[in-house]
Amino acid sequence: MISTVEIKDGILLALDSIRSNKLRAGLTILGVLIGVASVIGMASIISGLDKMVMNEIESMGSNVLYVTKFPPDVDYDKLTEEERNRKPIDFEAVQAIIDFCPSITAVAPRNYYAPPGGNVVKYKGNQANRPGMFGTLPDYVKVENRNVGRGRFFNEFDMERRAMVCVIGSDVAKALFPHEDPVEKQIRVNSRQFRVIGVMEEKEPFLGESDNNFVILPYATYEKLIPWEKELFLQASAASPQTMDQAKDEITSVLRRIRGVPYHKPDNFAIWTQDNIKDAVNNITQYIYIAMIVISSVGLMVGGVGVMNIMLVSVTERTREIGIRKAIGAKKLNILIQFLTEATTLACSGGVLGIFAGILLAFLSKLIFSMPFTVSILWMVLGFSVSVLVGLVAGIYPAYKAARVDPIISLRYE
Amino acid sequence: MSLIEVENLWKTYDMGHEQVNALRGVDMKIEKGEYVAIMGPSGSGKSTLMNLIGCLDTPSKGTYRLNNQAVADLNDDELARIRNKEIGFVFQTFNLLPRATALHNVELPLIYNGTSRELRRESAERAMQIVGLGDRMTHRPNELSGGQRQRVAVARALVNNPSILLADEPTGNLDTSTGMEIMGLLADLHRSGNTLIVVTHEYDIAKFADRIIFLRDGQIEKEEYKQAG
Numbered sequence: 001m002i003s004t005v006e007i008k009d010g011i012l013l014a015l016d017s018i019r020s021n022k023l024r025a026g027l028t029i030l031g032v033l034i035g036v037a038s039v040i041g042m043a044s045i046i047s048g049l050d051k052m053v054m055n056e057i058e059s060m061g062s063n064v065l066y067v068t069k070f071p072p073d074v075d076y077d078k079l080t081e082e083e084r085n086r087k088p089i090d091f092e093a094v095q096a097i098i099d100f101c102p103s104i105t106a107v108a109p110r111n112y113y114a115p116p117g118g119n120v121v122k123y124k125g126n127q128a129n130r131p132g133m134f135g136t137l138p139d140y141v142k143v144e145n146r147n148v149g150r151g152r153f154f155n156e157f158d159m160e161r162r163a164m165v166c167v168i169g170s171d172v173a174k175a176l177f178p179h180e181d182p183v184e185k186q187i188r189v190n191s192r193q194f195r196v197i198g199v200m201e202e203k204e205p206f207l208g209e210s211d212n213n214f215v216i217l218p219y220a221t222y223e224k225l226i227p228w229e230k231e232l233f234l235q236a237s238a239a240s241p242q243t244m245d246q247a248k249d250e251i252t253s254v255l256r257r258i259r260g261v262p263y264h265k266p267d268n269f270a271i272w273t274q275d276n277i278k279d280a281v282n283n284i285t286q287y288i289y290i291a292m293i294v295i296s297s298v299g300l301m302v303g304g305v306g307v308m309n310i311m312l313v314s315v316t317e318r319t320r321e322i323g324i325r326k327a328i329g330a331k332k333l334n335i336l337i338q339f340l341t342e343a344t345t346l347a348c349s350g351g352v353l354g355i356f357a358g359i360l361l362a363f364l365s366k367l368i369f370s371m372p373f374t375v376s377i378l379w380m381v382l383g384f385s386v387s388v389l390v391g392l393v394a395g396i397y398p399a400y401k402a403a404r405v406d407p408i409i410s411l412r413y414e
Numbered sequence: 415m416s417l418i419e420v421e422n423l424w425k426t427y428d429m430g431h432e433q434v435n436a437l438r439g440v441d442m443k444i445e446k447g448e449y450v451a452i453m454g455p456s457g458s459g460k461s462t463l464m465n466l467i468g469c470l471d472t473p474s475k476g477t478y479r480l481n482n483q484a485v486a487d488l489n490d491d492e493l494a495r496i497r498n499k500e501i502g503f504v505f506q507t508f509n510l511l512p513r514a515t516a517l518h519n520v521e522l523p524l525i526y527n528g529t530s531r532e533l534r535r536e537s538a539e540r541a542m543q544i545v546g547l548g549d550r551m552t553h554r555p556n557e558l559s560g561g562q563r564q565r566v567a568v569a570r571a572l573v574n575n576p577s578i579l580l581a582d583e584p585t586g587n588l589d590t591s592t593g594m595e596i597m598g599l600l601a602d603l604h605r606s607g608n609t610l611i612v613v614t615h616e617y618d619i620a621k622f623a624d625r626i627i628f629l630r631d632g633q634i635e636k637e638e639y640k641q642a643g
């Protein structure tokens with residue numbers, strides 16, 4: 001028969017002994033604190049990362065295939081002879097896909113130009129902060145799922161004329177036109193005149209990096225001005241998720257043909273999708289999970305040993321008290337519960353502090369990586385339950401020892 | 415049938431290389447409502463006998479019947495229940511919980527038998543009144559004098575209305591006049607119907623009892639009855 005008073009008593013006694021042995025108790029619960037904090041903190045980092053990546057992927061447009069020289073996880077230190085000599089993906093590939101891949105509905109290359117020192121983009125006295133510059137096709141907005149905020153994107157007509165027009169990102173617009181409407185203004189890009197015809201809508205930053213600082217040229221114009229810059233990043237979208245495989249097969253056979261791959265040799269290019277990105281992210285989260293499990297189990301183990309130790313000391317110090325309690329009618333079970341409660345309280349105070357520390361960790365990761373702030377109740381409950389468990393497991397042996405104290409002996413000796 | 419019936423009680427401590435016979439065949443009977451003092455030189459087995467009567471310990475040989483119940487037949491939990499319900503201990507060293515208030519110390523036996531909160535509070539406060547400490551409920555033991563601590567211990571012993579009050583040298587750590595006050599308090603409790611057994615060194619204290627049992631070397635040497643009147 002255990003009454004709630006006993007539990008309350010145990011908790012009060014535990015808090016009391018924490019107060020009177022701050023350092024010892026503090027060190028003891030530090031392990032539990034770290035264990036629980038790492039569970040909460042890492043879990044929220046993982047879920048924040050997941051959420052952020054999913055948002056990013058969604059915003060990247062759907063059913064997109066990427067064609068590059070190497071797969072995204074290539075190790076540049078371990079390239080084979082063939083890989084080192086690979087021909088870049090160039091506009092020939094873009095044209096071939098447009099002409100020969102019926103499952104592809106839109107293609108958008110991105111051919112970047114970056115002179116030493118960066119691109120110089122100016123309007124009157126203002127200068128943009130070394131924006132990226134690339135040439136692409138009118139389908140770019142469709143493939144990347146980005147909208148023009150103001151003005152318009154370039155079209156086939158601009159392409160044919162190799163018009164000296166450009167579309168700028170919102171960062172460039174802010175830098176050059178703090179008080180004016182950018183549309184129809186003439187800006188200088190690397191000392192050539194371009195007419196701004198549109199401004200892209202602003203995009204949320206990803207992992208703290210903003211993607212709004214760029215100047216886009218029509219591909220034909222780009223090619224005319226910078227004919228030597230061949231290598232490009234090729235993106236193509238399929239009509240639907242169902243036609244992705246078909247589209248991939250078509251691109252593979254077209255590229256093998258134009259890149260002259262013999263039939264018994266593997267592809268000398270890579271085609272990948274957002275699934276590959278998801279896999280890559282899952283890979284990272286797996287490492288975080290492993291780190292979390294390692295840190296928290298070490299912390300909890302150290303915490304558990306600490307709780308056990310402090311409780312064993314407490315049992316020795318308080319044999320007389322145990323004797324008194326037994327003399328006035330405490331059963332073994334009463335004593336057992338008392339010390340278990342105490343151990344659990346000790347571990348739980350570490351757990352509760354750990355939850356706060358974990359929330360702080362999640363908050364810091366939001367500040368530093370601008371991740372969405374997610375602290376799930378579930379993980380907090382889990383963290384708390386784990387600390388209860390640690391307390392029970394670590395407390396059981398000391399409590400058993402306490403319950404077995406012989407009242408005669410303990411009352412006899414001062 | 416007496417309240418306490420002890421027959422040929424032996425207690426042997428096994429010290430490994432030798433056996434210590436703390437009690438060597440004690441026979442005695444104590445009636446309900448009696449006031450008995452136990453005297454004897456140090457090491458004669460007084461505390462050992464008290465611990466056996468108080469069910470803190472079990473005899474090596476012989477029988478002890480409390481309320482016609484053979485204690486040897488009881489398990490640990492049943493012994494704990496008897497200590498809680500039937501026995502009230504008062505020790506030489508007070509043995510209060512240092513970090514609990516006086517009232518909480520007195521409440522403790524009631525906590526272990528699951529008395530409801532209101533009843534517990536009420537009984538504990540009444541016990542504190544009886545020992546004359548109605549105004550010291552929230553004090554901790556180190557905020558009380560020795561005499562007051564022993565009063566708290568007496569309140570704790572009587573809070574459950576036990577059949578027997580056992581006091582092992584209750585005045586041993588007190589000065590003479592404070593000791594006399596405590597003895598007066600115990601005598602009052604005896605007068606109001608409690609069975610009282612007191613261990614003491616001092617004849618001056620023992621002489622208040624109805625009967626004095628003299629122990630020597632673990633055996634009853636003699637008994638002395640108070641003259642009628």
Ligand SMILES: Nc1ncnc2c1ncn2[C@@H]1O[C@H](COP(=O)(O)OP(=O)(O)OP(=O)(O)O)[C@@H](O)[C@H]1O
Pocket residue numbers: 408409427429434435436454455456457458459460461462463
């Ligand atoms: N737990 C024990 N282990 C070994 N011997 C013990 C134990 N308890 C008591 N004894 C021995 O039993 C004998 C009786 O001890 P007890 O404490 O009953 O004496 P006492 O009459 O109460 O003495 P005092 O007046 O000094 O309190 C002593 O010789 C003591 O050494």
Ligand SMILES: [Mg+2]
Pocket residue numbers: 460461462582
């Ligand atoms: Mg003694």
